[in-house]
Amino acid sequence: MSEQIDQALARKYDAGFVSEIESETFPVGLDEDVIRRLSAIKGEPEWMLEWRLKAYRTWLKQTEPEWAHVDYPKINYQDISYYSAPKSMKDKPKSLDEVDPELLRTYEKLGIPLHEQEMLAGVAVDAVFDSVSVVTTFREKLEEAGVIFCPISEALQKYPDLVKKYLGTVVPRGDNYFAALNSAVFTDGSFVYIPKGVRCPMELSTYFRINEQNTGQFERTLIVADEGSYVSYLEGCTAPQRDENQLHAAVVELVALEGAEIKYSTVQNWYPGDENGKGGIYNFVTKRGLCEKNAKISWTQVETGSAVTWKYPSCILKGDNSVGEFYSVALTRGKQQADTGTKMIHLGKNTKSTIISKGISAGYSNNAYRGLVRMGPGAEGARNFTECDSLLIGDKCGAHTFPYIESSNPSAIVEHEATTSKVSDDQLFLCQQRGLDPEKAVSMIVNGFCKEVFRELPMEFAVEAGKLLEISLEGSVG
């Protein structure tokens, strides 16, 4: 029986191809000069360079975190190139027609046609290739609504005050080892600003692609939703199949001002390495949002890729009545390792948070949920509900749950539940007896297990997520 399950899960990595694109890539190594050069190429304001250098100096004093339930060889940070951009991007293309056709083909192959007319209506895309943003679509339409959606490098030039006001306010420069590194060397990423009271007219999305060898990707995303506004943002990522590990250390900061709502969805499909654990992306990401009064931030993630994942999208519920949500599906197989979860920091009164985490482990993988729920002394009447379920497929993998609960307010209510289960032979037998092949049966069971999370994904992504897990979203296991 378990052989059949393995087969069902042994999907190929479809995004593993390499694009033949001429690039300008820094030699490997990191020092202050590299940061200066990088900042110069980007034409950044002086304060930005200073900010980066300060982050770098903090990073030098920090040590790589070792508390996560993951195990990987020490990274040599001098063996990584900190900047790589397609040559054709040197003079930034003004429109899609000027973009290198090979680049466009890359995105088409990934199922993300950048030509607006071909695109799923209603989704604006920013595509980041190695270290730079190649194109952002639907910009005019967004501008009409007053929405700013552009590469962060561009925002630094066009809206330096806005960026300066919010950058590092949610994830401080020296927040942790990887965030400090990112702050020093981030190359590109998206910047979003939704003005007061505006409901962003379409879904925004960014696709990240690592192509070049030996490069790290350090993107930085900053989303500011001004008072009473709303935005839904999606993020996808892929990388070629390579034998060596590549580092991806991103930072995402969300600011939801009074009454604003940000919905942030991720489908993470970085190259996970081969079945023997060779190659794959190290996905060490810091994501955090800040909620002012009555604001809401909702993180949804479907994590299927990366060799090692270290990621805790979090919410600081500072304002009264603010709401944080975290919905996660993490699937690990082969030799993948994931240590992921969230932090909900309740500071304001009547703040609410919900955490639904579904971990699926197969093969020789290890999958850990790590979460923190903190009720501060001022979190009067706050509530949290957490549900963490793990599904084990096979007896060589591991599923772990490490929830930290800290409360110092007597009126705050916290509820945490965790269970583990397996795809049982009985379940499989029942499905087969009803005429389903085992592959389909496993898909259905896994899909049923993840239902609560998939429901939170925007339509387009739900389909993609379903495909990623080789799960048809149609059938649901009752």
Place this chain on the structure above:
Amino acid sequence: MSQWLAHVIERAAAVDDWLSPVRAEALAKLKEQTWPGRRTEAWRYTSLHAVEDLSLATESSVQAEAPAIAGLDALDLVFVDGRLTTPLADLDLPEGLTIRALTDKSEAAEHVFTKVKPSHHLFGLVNDVLATQGVVIDVAQDAVIERPIRVVNFASDNVESHTRVLVSLGKNAKATVIEHGSGTGHSLNTAFAEYDIANEARLEHYRFALHQGDAIHVGGSHFKLANKSRLNSTLIGYGSQLTRLDVDIIHAGEHAHAKFNNAYLLAPKEHFDLHSTIEHAMPNGTTEENARGIIGDKAKAVFNGRIHIHRDAQKTLAELNNRNLLLSRGAQINTKPELEIYADDVQCAHGATVAEIDEEALYYLLTRGINKQMALVMLNFGFVQELVFDMPNKALADWLQPILKQRFEDMMERS
């Protein structure tokens, strides 16, 4: 490096008895330990500042009696400041039960000492090297010892002491052991107990860690369960300046069953930290753990409940439930129920709540005319009291219930 620990290491060199070779191993491990700080996961929420440079007398001549418990006819073994004051030769022991001092060489001691307790407990290692006056309780195969054995561990003032209890339960044996600790003075007591429970043996166990005030109490109870053995353990803890307990329950055989209930009631400003680890190393084991805490004003409770299912431990059933109640704004709970699972055909669950109230139960009480405040008191204390009711020994339950109720009412008043 802590002055205190440096001193411990110095003193350890002077200990010379028949266990010296084993103590030497522990000392080597102790020397490798770094003094825990905030980044040490096992001490994340508990500061050892009060111990770091502590310097207390290492001997005392205080005398104390075992506290009487109505209706309890127990065999009392009394430790005062780490000194065994009960003359073992005078004990009238039932057949099948042997009690020796740790100073006397015995097979049972050899078999159990440091063999059950995991060696990563810093203070456990301290106890390994310094506890010379322990007791060794040896229950023969098939022996059923009806009379509970109580180890009283009293810490007086201005003294540092180390208490060790070793228990060996032979095949199909049955016994009840109570570890009864107390003390309010400025003292440091480490108290570690190891239980080796053979095939089909049954242990009923209680640990009352009732240290209060300035007492610093660090200890552990560690159990190794062989095939088809059973453990029913209840731990009741107060906080004190610093109370830290580690409980390890190791399923080393198949089809073992462990039930572990624990409750902590923290008066204002007290600190209590309980780390429990359930290791399922073999198949078909079951564990049920209930942990419940009520935390008074400016008190801090730490609960870490780990369930670790090893690769071979298929068909394990393990459940942990932790519930907490804070009585005021200054009270704090840090709880971390953990699951670490490497076998797929198992059923494991944990839950943790803070301040959850069963609305249906509340409604039921209200429909009987009980006002809301009183109903909440009843329910809140009720969830700890439930564990008291659950204790198999009724004399102990009847003794504890009013004591805990009084403590709870005092806590309510002062919070």
Place this chain on the structure above:
Amino acid sequence: MLTIKDLHARVEEKTIIKGLNLEIKPGEVHAIMGPNGAGKSTLGYVLSGREGYEVEQGEVTFNGANLLEMEVEERAQAGLFLAFQYPVEIPGVSNMEFMKESVNAMRKARGEDELSSAEFLKKAKAACKQVNLPLDFLKRGVNEGFSGGEKKRNEIMQLIMLEPKLAILDESDSGLDVDALQVVANGVNSQRDGKRSFIVVTHYQRLLDFIEPDYVHILAQGKIVKSGGPELAKEVEASGYAWLGQAQEGEEA
């Protein structure tokens, strides 16, 4: 004693009681019958003031007071008792401390002195005996691990102890064998003193053979659709509720 006028009430978003009228005088016994899901239990919850059960419209007076304005415990202290269809288990709170607290709350409300422990114990023992529950029940958690029948008897024991003015018995007979039924009925009958009133919710004529009602009402779809004397119950027993002319939900509500 109790007057319900045009009562409408809902649970969550669903209106369940839809224009219910009922008048109960001291000493009367009213039986309420009706199909599953008719709203019988809901009526008990609304009258006792359960959270989440919202009155949309109508009036309820209880001995001259506006019942709907009172808190749950105030209603109880005013003499309204509800014997639950499914009594909740409260492990950790002993029957003894629970009943003592409750009895004394009632006595206080009536302006009587609290009972001493000895007096209370005497009374509790007598009540236990009356409903045929062993004494060690007093030491156990409220309803904890009780069988269905024991739970029902425990409710009747509370009725005896608390001496309410109006008792609502929600299916106190369901799941009982004949002997247990007799115990419950005897318990109830012992409390009929010409002043105390009862609302007896049941599916079966059987109970009404033991506790003879003055009136029988049929509750369907949130309303009393028919009222009559004891003969109405016999009619229902014989022909069911089909004559109500609507599809009935099969499941237990």
